[in-house]
Amino acid sequence: MNDENLYRALSDISDTFIDEANEVREGDTLAVCAENKRRKIAFVSGTIAAACACACALTLAIVLPLQTNTSNGDLPSASSPGISDPGNGDTLPSSPSDDESSDRPGNNPGLPQEIYGLGSTQSSDVLGSIRFSDKTAYSVTFELEITTNPYNYEIYVELFGTEIVYTYNDDGSIDKRYSKDYIITTDPNYDYYGSVVLENALVVTVNGVPSPNCYIPNEVGNYTIVLDYSAVKDISGNIRMDRVDVWFWDFYILDI
Amino acid sequence: MFQTQDDNYIVGLYFERDERAIAATQDKYGGYCHKIAVNILGDSGYAEEVVSDAMLGMWNSIPPNRPACLSAYIGKITRNLALNRYNAAHTQKRLANERVLPLEELDICIPSHADSGAYGDERLAECINGFLSKQARTQRVMFVCRYFYCDSIEEISQKLNISRSRVKTTLFRMRAKLKKYLERNNREGD
Numbered sequence: 001m002n003d004e005n006l007y008r009a010l011s012d013i014s015d016t017f018i019d020e021a022n023e024v025r026e027g028d029t030l031a032v033c034a035e036n037k038r039r040k041i042a043f044v045s046g047t048i049a050a051a052c053a054c055a056c057a058l059t060l061a062i063v064l065p066l067q068t069n070t071s072n073g074d075l076p077s078a079s080s081p082g083i084s085d086p087g088n089g090d091t092l093p094s095s096p097s098d099d100e101s102s103d104r105p106g107n108n109p110g111l112p113q114e115i116y117g118l119g120s121t122q123s124s125d126v127l128g129s130i131r132f133s134d135k136t137a138y139s140v141t142f143e144l145e146i147t148t149n150p151y152n153y154e155i156y157v158e159l160f161g162t163e164i165v166y167t168y169n170d171d172g173s174i175d176k177r178y179s180k181d182y183i184i185t186t187d188p189n190y191d192y193y194g195s196v197v198l199e200n201a202l203v204v205t206v207n208g209v210p211s212p213n214c215y216i217p218n219e220v221g222n223y224t225i226v227l228d229y230s231a232v233k234d235i236s237g238n239i240r241m242d243r244v245d246v247w248f249w250d251f252y253i254l255d256i
Numbered sequence: 257m258f259q260t261q262d263d264n265y266i267v268g269l270y271f272e273r274d275e276r277a278i279a280a281t282q283d284k285y286g287g288y289c290h291k292i293a294v295n296i297l298g299d300s301g302y303a304e305e306v307v308s309d310a311m312l313g314m315w316n317s318i319p320p321n322r323p324a325c326l327s328a329y330i331g332k333i334t335r336n337l338a339l340n341r342y343n344a345a346h347t348q349k350r351l352a353n354e355r356v357l358p359l360e361e362l363d364i365c366i367p368s369h370a371d372s373g374a375y376g377d378e379r380l381a382e383c384i385n386g387f388l389s390k391q392a393r394t395q396r397v398m399f400v401c402r403y404f405y406c407d408s409i410e411e412i413s414q415k416l417n418i419s420r421s422r423v424k425t426t427l428f429r430m431r432a433k434l435k436k437y438l439e440r441n442n443r444e445g446d
Contacts, residue, residue: 005380006359006362006365006380007339007359007362008336008339009380009381009384010359010362010381010384010403010404011332011335011336011339011404012332012378012381012384013381013384013385013388013400013404014385014388014389015323015324015325015328015329016325017385017388017396017400017404018325018327018328018331018332018400018404019325019327019328020393020396020397020400021396021397021400021401021404021405022288022327022328022331022405024397024401024415024416025401025405025407025411025415027415158425160419160421160422160425161421181419181420181421181424182421183421183425185425
């Protein structure tokens with residue numbers, strides 16, 4: 001076989017695949033990205049629904065005792081840390097924790113909450129499964145379970161980021177001047193052709209132990225992997241890592 | 257996206273040897289073919305010639321062929337003609353600038369001599385189809401856009417609404433996987 005054979009053979013790929021790709025080229029982007037979009041929409045919808053439910057529950061929890069107390073002639077103490085529920089005696093929090101807001105996308109250049117919502121992402125394959133378990137502005141933790149020995153094949157983790165630079169025009173409008181793509185990877189052999197590689201920007205911890213050379217285990221077992229890319233913030237404050245992919249040999253196990 | 261119903265009508269015109277078939281094909285698929293040819297040749301003038309040849313190829317091959325998917329059929333004809341033109345121009349150094357086809361990225365996929373065996377064209381195409389059928393849809397679309405349509409990384413990233421880095425790294429992984437897939441299939445076929 002030579003390269004010419006391969007080029008020609010690509011002309012004989014299935015009409016179904018050609019047509020499928022052409023649908024995207026002709027603008028049916030939604031069809032291909034439906035899975036990702038559905039996931040995001042589902043998560044956002046779920047978040048909104050959960051927020052509404054919490055708000056309703058909180059309102060009821062506040063209003064009902066208030067009415068009860070008012071009818072009794074007693075007002076709740078403004079200094080009390082929580083509102084006592086006369087029904088069962090449980091104490092409800094007076095306000096949501098302020099710590100939660102610090103991880104929102106607008107507040108820092110870290111991972112966007114809507115993609116990395118805790119427990120929202122899990123992927124499994126015949127080789128195993130992966131599940132996000134925690135995140136901070138500059139680190140991601142996930143649980144990796146390898147159930148089948150993937151032979152000698154290696155596992156790589158890659159983080160993708162983009163830095164977009166804007167400038168202000170005379171008329172007040174804003175231009176996106178350029179964007180640069182960044183990749184942080186544990187694959188030492190990867191050929192990047194064009195993207196900016198952030199070397200030494202990733203610290204990998206496997207089951208609490210720092211992993212030399214960012215080695216990711218490829219043997220059967222359960223692993224807690226922490227990816228710390230806090231060094232990125234020293235390179236540029238504008239980079240936001242927007243995706244994490246994990247690669248096995250035969251399977252692209254995680255597609256966020 | 258093209259309407260299948262129109263395609264049946266156009267194919268019907270070819271079978272009736274009605275010359276309006278060429279005009280209808282040009283009207284519906286002219287831009288589509290031109291884009292494929294430009295992606296490969298990088299020259300609008302050459303691309304127009306290839307599109308004209310593709311229309312002639314349609315006239316000569318339908319009948320006896322009755323393509324189920326006209327867009328794929330004419331896409332293949334255009335791609336092959338553009339590759340022929342590219343090779344000829346490349347040999348004679350007639351292209352304005354020495355273009356490097358996305359296809360050349362696939363050189364990594366060619367197994368070594370020890371593993372290459374006797375891959376016939378049909379078997380190779382069958383293997384590639386088998387490989388693509390095992391991929392997730394997004395990855396498959398990326399692969400076909402890049403290596404069948406020869407779209408740029410930028411175009412693919414815009415169409416799929418993902419970063420260029422991700423397109424590059426996905427294609428890189430797929431090339432490595434394809435190579436191993438071809439080697440493994442060849443060994444099993446021996």
